[in-house]
Amino acid sequence: MKTYCFIGTDKNAGKTTALKFIYQNMCIESSPSSICLTSIGINGEESDQYDGRGKPPIRLIKDSYFITQGDHLKSHTGKYATLRIFSNPEYSGNYIFGKCLCSFPVILEGPNIGHEVAAMKKSIQDFHDVATLLIDGSVDRQFLAHPAISDMFYFAMLISERKQQQVKARDFLYSLSIPQCEEWMRVWIQREKKDTTRSLLFNENGKLVYHGKTMPFCDRKLQKKCVEMIDTPGVLYLRGALTHSLQEMLSSYNYFSIVLDNFTLYLNVSTQPGKRKRFEPGLYLLYPVNVKTLFIKQESDFDRALLPENVPVINLFRREYHECRI
């Protein structure tokens, strides 16, 4: 079973539109019964940031599978078959894995926690005809970037006139181009990494200098250790956001290689446009971004040279777009 995750850079970037588009085309090209849809849970924000709407329903096609909170199925009695229930105490909500007996619109709300998503994936793989899991995700759910959760990503990006949003778009495109770290870095990191790890600092010989369990941006001990190594080569692994303050601090560390756990750690920072210092250290990802397609929603002009190479780019809202190979 392959898992494709949909992430949008902004609330109105067209993520759900992209999901519907891909879903519909998958239903035509393969079969609805090979597809399961779900969504990352509502993150305490019931309504859309810009226009006050709630989470939109998605029209499911007959024979598709889905995972959603039981509450969203109240008006759909008889339209689905209940196949499995994921509930307390192992799961934080009451999630129903079902199959559509007819086509109907439903709000999808799956789990919000990485290990619950992973456990559900494992569970539904028992149903051998589910070949594809589509997850309507969110950029602030870092666990989605883990290879155990997502195989590939569909990204939805908004390009508007707002300066703040433009910085966000630029950072996002940059994060897609961050290369994967070298094999020897990966070996060092995997050797020491635990569930509670937030940072690892190695010297040039691979010796662990510091193992941080608190968020890097507020880990004073980590920052002190980095200062001690400012003129020496080192590898710094971060499993927390590369905030502006951290970026500022590390920007002149010429001899450092910074390895972010995943690309979302480059994105969850304030997007206030302003002067940024040139970032000297090498920047890498432990888990690379496997981009399936980039969907853009263009409200203003932008430099197409910023778009990543070898990635299909589609503007679903415009007349011309590259063919999307699903």
Next chain:
Amino acid sequence: MNVEFERSFLSQHIKEELELEEYLSLFQKNIPLIPSKILKPMKKKEGLDRFERVGKIDSLLEDSHINQLVECSRQLPRLDALLPLYDLGRLEQYHLFELSSFLAVDGSLALLEEEAPLDPAGQKVLVEMQALLKERTGNQFSVIAKTDKDTQLLKALNKLESERTEKVSGYEKHIFDQTGLKMIYPWPKEIAVARESSKKIKACSLVTVEQKKDVWLIDYRPDKELLSLNQERDRLTQEFETIMSEKLQGLNSDLHPYFKSFAKYYEKRKERTWDYVLIEVKRKYNFTFPLFTTSTDCRIKKGYLWGLHKRKKEKCIPLDLELAKGANVLYGANMSGKTTVLKTIFSLLSLIQCGLPVPAEAVTMNYPEYVSIMLKSSGNIKQDISAFGEEVTFFSRETPDGAYILVDELFLSTDPVNGATLSEIIIDDFSQKEMIFFCTTHYTDVVSLDNITLMRMEDIDPASLSRKITDITEFREKMPYRLEHVTDSDDRRALLHNKKPLEIALLFPLSSTIKEKILTRLNKKNNE
């Protein structure tokens, strides 16, 4: 499963001292039906009933049987959130699936419980519920059962959906043929104003065109046929939803009469599942359930502290002890294990109060409804009370008959002369009460009291030594950590001439000056 004691039951300090968290972790099984268990001390009737019940089940079931029952119980879904909805008649379709899953697994459990059935009358109710659900649902309880008419309605809906999809595909093709525009989802579409196809687009009856700045927004203009299909779909959907809603309501009404019996049975099932966990752990670790008597006494055979046993393994000496009604006094040398004995007794009593099997070969006692312990204290600054004050306050409380009162180093909190006097008075008072009093002491005056059960910790047997002990580690290793009753008057007198503390002190790395002085005093005592 998270297993813990009720907060008010034992202080954190005591729990840590007795390493009870470690012991409770043995019961933390992955059973969704019981995600957590808060243990609290039971009153006598409840406690006796509980142990009688679990003891009976324990006697009826084989080892392999118990393992099967625990495994099967793991499959029971937790219905605590469902029950209030059931009571209100608001079960949804997926709740029926969950309820049916419970009934199915419970049915399997009932087959395994033939020798110790949970609730035969309650089981009958569940069988009826299951039959009702089977009749009203389909496909292993996953769907609402449909009549032929309902099935036809659903088919019609699906057919309509296919027709609609075909229609839209047809439009897409038609629009493409007319305008060259791919009007696939999503819409509206933006196109640049200066387009060759703009005239054709404007002329197409299936799309609307709206100009916005330098782009045109092209949207669908569904024709009458498509609108009609949409309306028909909405109508059929409404009809289907109404039928299904009525079916669900009807099922809720028909299930409701079973609710009270089911809710009671569900609670019993939870209790029984916990009983299986207790029995499984008891057997795995060779623990025991206590037996209760009406007489005020207590017999412990090979009892031990779980934490101590884990650390010391075969070096942990289990406790054999008989406590009589009245005052029981344990006298012994320093580092001989007196406090460990007291803690072991308290640990076992506390676990029994909460209905747990205990680390021992056998325990027979009157039910410990009231247990109180006084350990060595340094007072309490918050309460503005000294160690002595705490101890006197402890004895100021009223204690009911049948209580267990445990005190470590009785009145060590004051000077030896008055401490001995108070000890004599307190012990004498308890010797006449209908309860079990147990204390450890160094006061030799207490040894002479008549109406007490006197015990002592055994000394190192000199015959077992090939040479003199020279350090404290060796001393600890040779200490037998066993107690014995002192009944002989000669043995009592021998206790009065105890030199052990001086002999033990010599094993520590004290300065030579101090050791010389200790030796001088020892020789003086020997000559006396």
